[in-house]
Structure formats: structure tokens, C-alpha cells
Amino acid sequence: PAGGVSLRRCSTRVTLEGINKPVIDRIIRVDHAGEYGANRIYAGQMAVLGRSTVGPIIQQMWNQEKDHLKKFNELMVAYRVRPTVLLPFWNVAGFVLGAGSALLGKKGAMACTVAVEESISDHYNSQIRTLMEQDPEKYKELLQIIKQFRDDEREHHDIGLEHDAE
């Protein structure tokens, strides 16, 4: 947006005044890309292992990722952030990673899940740190969302470990 013009949209109730736009932009863009990729990974795993015993578990984790992605889609519009230009790439790469790891068997798929969720939760943690350093009050809503998602991803990680060890 040009100059100091504030953009107040009644429909989404987010003011863009006073926020550190470059930082928030990057956070939302990366998170959106990450959730999109995670979606595609689970889609790939389901394509191979959908009818196996771990099918329902993967489906459940996938559903949660779908919710995450939906949330980031909303945030993206509210904060007027542009999506990453690499989306088509993540589309394919995510699916290939998911399907590839699933072809190695259930353990392969779970190991992949553990690794991915580990790095995602580290990533969310560092974003939480950044936002806390900036201004916990101003970014309260965003912080809440990221904390919730970080907890969800940790849960996925633990589920992965559980089933990996079987």
C-alpha cells in the first residue's frame, strides 16, 4: 500500500497500521507454503498407504493440516501477503516426498512425518520467539494461532514416533 494510507477492511478487521509488514509478510508466506507442502505430503502418503492400517491416522493428521492451511489462507488475505511463487513446485515436491516415503513402507512414512513435523515445530518456535521479541501485545492473535499450530505439529510428531516404533 502507498505511503501512510491505512487499510481498514471491515470484513476481516485487521489493521495494517503499525505492524512490521516485512516480518509479518515473511512469516505468513513461509507458514502458508509450509502448510501447503505438508498437505501435499500427507496426500502423497494417503495415495500409497490410504488402505493400510495407518490410513486412518494419516487421514486424521491430514485433516488437521487442511485446517491449518485454511487458517493461513485467511491470514494471507487479511494481511495482504503474497503467496510464494514456488507453490507449483511445492505441490509436486510435497506429493513426491509423501508418496516416496510411503513406498518405503509404514515405517518410512512415519519417519518422514517425524522428521517433517520436527522441523516445522522448530520453525514455528523461532517465529514465536521473533514475534515475542517484536511486540507480544500487538501480535497477540497471530501468536495464539502459531502456538496452537505448533502444538498440533508436535502432536503429529509424537504420533509419528509412536507408530514408527511399532
Next chain:
Amino acid sequence: CQLSPLQRTLQASAVLRRVSDEQKEPLASSSQQQFDSHPTDHQPEQEPQGPRPSYTGQGGQESEDYESEEQLQHRILTAALEFVPEHGWTAEAIAEGAKTLGLSVAAAGMFHSDGSELILHFVSQCNTKLSELLEQEQKLVQLGKAEKKPTDQFLRDAVEARLRMLIPYIEKWPQALSILLLPHNIPSSLSLLTSMIDDIWHYAGDQSTDFNWYTRRAVLTGVYNTTELVMMQDSSPEFEDTWRFLENRIADAMNMGNTAHQVQSTGEAVLQGLMGAAVTVSN
């Protein structure tokens, strides 16, 4: 001549000090008039100023209504726009603008000699005006006082409104376009263009979060640029040819979405046909 930022700051303060030393009293009234006669030219972020900023001679202490160099530059450039139809986007226009504010013509030395800053200032001002226009329109729709326009109409009107701002300067605009394409201006001019196009789509209600985000903006940028070029060579009354061209391009852009769909469905159908054939043959 190119001045380093430090030299420019020194020159700016020297200019102001010299002028204010020479003429303190008459300046206060003339600049007040200037302020009143150009109320709409001021940038939104400028707070209203009272009497002319005065400078004490001791140790460079400034009075409370000291304006920043940036604000001063904006005022000079805004004043200079009046002289563009006559002098083009040049240091002469800036010098004339500075004169109307009661400054010495040497104030033009603060800026690049190719008129880049004047052009960029103008573009930025137009973009801000467009945003305000679209924001007001949106408010009217939200309050139920106006109908929500269909997308193609909205885009057409927004692009037309923005291009109409060029009309007073149309003779000298080709010159401005070529200057904006100079390598050292491309980052700024590109960024102004992309944020304007993004604004238009935002107010049009675009909520895409996938690759469409890029496709839509690329297409609209193409429409805007080509229409602008057509406008440069348009001699029809009231630029009717340009607006008709715009209408056709927007219609093309809308159809592109449908065409892409059709291509995809056709592709899928063909694929299914081949699969069926393969299965049949293998049996």
C-alpha cells in the same frame, strides 16, 4: 550533476537559510497563500504547518515547525508539476516550482537532473489518489449506497480512472515513460507499478492464495501497460479509442480464465479417451 546525500542536505539547508535570511516577513504570507491554494496537493502524511519555518542563526537550532527535508522535497515537486506541460519533466520545471514556493532556483539541485524524482513523485501521488478513490467506493458499497460492480467493470473503471490522471501531462508522458525505464529507475518504477496493480485487485475483491495471485496481477499489468501505450498515440476525442481498447483487453482477460478451463477439460477428456483405448488394447 549528481550530489551525494550529504551534499544535498547541506545544500538544502544552505538554500533555506539564505532565502529565509533574505526575506523573512513577506515569505510568511506568500507561503501561507501557497499552502491554501494547493490544499489537495499535499501528501496525506504531512501535518498542517503554520508560518514559514524559521531558522535561528545559533548552532543550527530549529524552531518547532521545522519541516523535514523529505516534506520540503514533496512540496517542491508538487509545485513543479504545474510547470511540466511547459518545461517537461526537467530541472527547469522543478526550479520553477521552487520559485513559486519562494525558494531559490538552486533548490532544483537537490534532485537528479533527469527529472526522475519528479516523475516518481507524480506516479506515487496518482497511485495514492487511486487508492483513496477505490477505498471510498468500497465504503459506499459497504454502506449499501452503491451497487457492487462486476469484476470486469471494476477493473475497467479503475484502470481508466488511473490513466485519466495522465491527461493533463499527456504531451510529456512518453518522455516520462522512457525515463522510468532507465536502469537506475526500474526498481522504483516497478515497485510503484506492482503495488498499484495489487491495490486494484485487492479492492476488486481478489482473495486468491495460489498461483492465480500472480496470474491475475501479471494479466492486469499487461492490460494497463498496453492501454497506456495506446493512450499515448490516441488522438480521438476524449480518448474514446483508448477506453474501447481497454474494454476489449479486459474482456480478453476475463475469457482467458474460461479458455484455460476449457483447455483443461479437453485435456482431461483426451486423457481419459487414451486410457480407455490403452485398457481396451491391453485386453
